[in-house]
Amino acid sequence: MKIVREALAGTLESSDLMVRIAPHPDLEIVLQSEVMRQFGAQIEAVARDTLDKLGVTAALVVIEDKGALDCVIRARLQTVVQRAAEEWTAEWSALS
Amino acid sequence: MSVPMTNELLSCTVDPAADPAARAEIKALLEACDLSYEPSIEAFVTLSRGRSLIACAGLDKNIVKCAAIAPAEQGESLSLTLMTEIAHLAHARGHNHLFLYTRPDNVDRFRACGFHRLVEVPGIAAFMENTPIGMRGYCAQLRTLRQPGRDIGAIVMNANPFTFGHRHLVEYAVAHCDWLHLFVVAEDSSFIAYRDRLAMIKAGVSDLPRLTLHPGSEYMVSRATFSSYFFKEKNAAADCFTAVDLLLFRNYIAPALGITRRFVGTEPFCITTRKYNADMKDWLQRPDSPHPPVEVVEIPRRTQDEVPISASEVRRLLAAEQFGRIGRLVPPFTLALLRGKYRPGRTPSQIPDPPTRADAVSPRKGPEPYENS
Numbered sequence: 001m002k003i004v005r006e007a008l009a010g011t012l013e014s015s016d017l018m019v020r021i022a023p024h025p026d027l028e029i030v031l032q033s034e035v036m037r038q039f040g041a042q043i044e045a046v047a048r049d050t051l052d053k054l055g056v057t058a059a060l061v062v063i064e065d066k067g068a069l070d071c072v073i074r075a076r077l078q079t080v081v082q083r084a085a086e087e088w089t090a091e092w093s094a095l096s
Numbered sequence: 097m098s099v100p101m102t103n104e105l106l107s108c109t110v111d112p113a114a115d116p117a118a119r120a121e122i123k124a125l126l127e128a129c130d131l132s133y134e135p136s137i138e139a140f141v142t143l144s145r146g147r148s149l150i151a152c153a154g155l156d157k158n159i160v161k162c163a164a165i166a167p168a169e170q171g172e173s174l175s176l177t178l179m180t181e182i183a184h185l186a187h188a189r190g191h192n193h194l195f196l197y198t199r200p201d202n203v204d205r206f207r208a209c210g211f212h213r214l215v216e217v218p219g220i221a222a223f224m225e226n227t228p229i230g231m232r233g234y235c236a237q238l239r240t241l242r243q244p245g246r247d248i249g250a251i252v253m254n255a256n257p258f259t260f261g262h263r264h265l266v267e268y269a270v271a272h273c274d275w276l277h278l279f280v281v282a283e284d285s286s287f288i289a290y291r292d293r294l295a296m297i298k299a300g301v302s303d304l305p306r307l308t309l310h311p312g313s314e315y316m317v318s319r320a321t322f323s324s325y326f327f328k329e330k331n332a333a334a335d336c337f338t339a340v341d342l343l344l345f346r347n348y349i350a351p352a353l354g355i356t357r358r359f360v361g362t363e364p365f366c367i368t369t370r371k372y373n374a375d376m377k378d379w380l381q382r383p384d385s386p387h388p389p390v391e392v393v394e395i396p397r398r399t400q401d402e403v404p405i406s407a408s409e410v411r412r413l414l415a416a417e418q419f420g421r422i423g424r425l426v427p428p429f430t431l432a433l434l435r436g437k438y439r440p441g442r443t444p445s446q447i448p449d450p451p452t453r454a455d456a457v458s459p460r461k462g463p464e465p466y467e468n469s
Contacts (some may be wrong), residue, residue, distance in 0.1 A: 008187040012176040012209055018183065020227075030229055032210065062227060064210040068174075083151065 007083035024060035033065035115321035143295035179209035245274025258296035261405035282312030299429035
């Protein structure tokens with residue numbers, strides 16, 4: 001899925017995350033988290049997997065995580081991609 | 097219609113120009129938090145509980161100002177809610193890259209909201225941005241443009257418009273360093289549009305060797321770095337005014353390019369520029385910094401008929417359509433551009449650009465330097 005504009009989703013509240021996405025030549029994920037040391041690698045893996053399933057191969061993704069569960073991370077990423085994509089081409093049933 | 101429960105948190109967007117009652121409430125809250133109201137703010141986010149306003153934050157384009165939480169409400173996580181709202185409001189208004197000024201003791205609070213400290217004027221103000229890769233990315237781009245040499249010079253130039261005085265400064269600088277990095281102020285708030293100032297400078301220095309012409313950035317003499325964010329202590333505000341811009345230059349931009357000298361012309365007319373030059377000698381050279389000093393070289397203005405050449409004088413002559421006298425102060429390219437696009441009574445936007453002017457570089461796309469070798 002092609003990212004054509006900047007978008008924002010989520011909040012900074014506890015157990016949530018705020019995610020920004022922007023057009024970029026390649027895929028770059030910048031992660032900040034309150035629980036970086038315990039779960040940083042896991043959060044990034046979930047983010048990459050979600051973007052991969054959405055077919056996003058080029059974007060700058062900046063995540064400000066406040067200890068969100070995996071399902072919340074997926075939901076916020078799906079939303080931000082939906083807002084930034086030229087056209088939604090993913091199958092919802094294939095995303096979970 | 098339902099009446100909100102008294103303890104329910106309510107978030108609103110306020111246009112301060114259109115809502116005097118809300119504006120008065122905001123002013124009172126800011127007063128209680130020892131902050132001044134900023135008339136330049138275009139939109140506020142407010143948080144209320146019941147009938148009382150308990151937090152607010154304003155947007156002046158992409159600069160967050162007047163962020164305040166009522167003293168009795170501090171300690172809760174209201175700042176996260178407030179900054180979430182401001183981020184979404186800013187995004188809706190087309191601003192994703194945000195800056196903010198705050199007192200140094202509030203830095204941790206904003207850090208929790210995704211802001212990153214760039215510089216701090218000790219005891220007075222910290223300057224932050226809402227991305228971990230803003231300044232870092234800009235410096236990474238600059239590092240690819242480093243040039244070998246011992247004395248690396250820099251000039252930050254507005255050129256509103258480009259005169260023989262600017263030319264003289266660049267010639268002097270090129271002769272007194274191994275390589276010169278010439279930055280054009282990108283902010284489009286001058287009489288002459290950015291793309292025209294860039295074109296004039298490009299034409300005006302095209303024959304000079306050992307020089308890189310950089311498009312400006314938000315990190316240099318911009319609305320963000322020269323914010324008129326005034327704290328209550330007015331003297332401190334005046335310091336803060338130039339210190340943030342100069343500390344960004346010393347701590348990030350100069351090290352990225354290995355800049356050792358910054359060249360400026362003496363300023364006989366404009367008080368603001370004179371103060372900027374004076375502050376430059378202090379902030380770029382003071383010894384109590386972990387960052388290497390940048391030597392400030394101030395050279396006398398070139399004169400014409402015993403009067404220092406200044407861009408403001410050229411603008412004055414332009415208003416009077418005295419093109420003959422302007423021609424003695426500016427290079428031919430500048431003169432032609434002023435004649436073609438900036439005659440009195442015409443605004444630049446009314447005149448379509450000739451196709452040859454398509455070479456102007458967008459300030460947001462990062463450096464696409466033009467190198468004279």
